[in-house]
Amino acid sequence: DAKTTQPPSMDCAEGRAANLPCNHSTISGNEYVYWYRQIHSQGPQYIIHGLKNNETNEMASLIITEDRKSSTLILPHATLRDTAVYYCIVRALTNAGGTSYGKLTFGQGTILTVHP
C-alpha cells in the first residue's frame, strides 16, 4: 500500500467547509484512495473512495489531483459531530490469499476539530 501523509490536526468553524488534504506521491495506478473517520472511541466509519475521478456522496466529496499524487476530502458544511480523526488510506483491491487481504492500515490521520 502506498504511504500517505496527512497534517496531524486541523480546525474548522461550524457550517464552513472542511478541506482535509492527503499526500500519496507513490500511489500506483491500481490503488484507490479511501477515507475513513473515527469519532472518539467509536468504530471507524467509511466515508468515500475513488480511483481517478472526483467523487461525491451524501457525506463528502473527494477531489483527486490529475497526477493522483494528492487528494482532498471535503465536508461541505461541517458540524460539531464531524469532530473526529480522519484517515486517508491508499490501497488496491485485494485478492483472497494475499497477505493484505482486507487488512486496513490506519496511520495517524488528521484530528479535525469543528468549533462553534
Next chain:
Amino acid sequence: EAQVTQNPRYLITVTGKKLTVTCSQNMNHEYMSWYRQDPGLGLRQIYYSMNVEVTDKGDVPEGYKVSRKEKRNFPLILESPSPNQTSLYFCASSFSSGRILTDTQYFGPGTRLTVL
C-alpha cells in the same frame, strides 16, 4: 438498517476467565475481521474470515480464537485472557465479489475489555 453489532460493549474480567465477544452483521457480507486498538499502536488485525468456515490469522492472533459457523456471526474467543489483552476491540465486515474484496468496511461500535 445495515449494521455490525458487538456484545458486550464493555467488559471487566479477571485473568484466565474465558470470554467471548460476539459480532453480527446483517448485510450478508462474506468478509469479517477483528481488530484491536491500543494507544500509539493504531488498529491491528487479529483474525479475519473470508467466508463460512474459512478463517485466518491477522497480525496479532496470539491468545485469540475465532469461528465462523454462520455467515452473519464471527465471535472472538479469549480462552485465557491476560492483562495485555486489555484493549478496544472492533469487528468489521465487507462485501467481496468472488475473491476480490472491496475495502468499504463496516465497523461495529467496539468492545472495551479490561482484564485484571
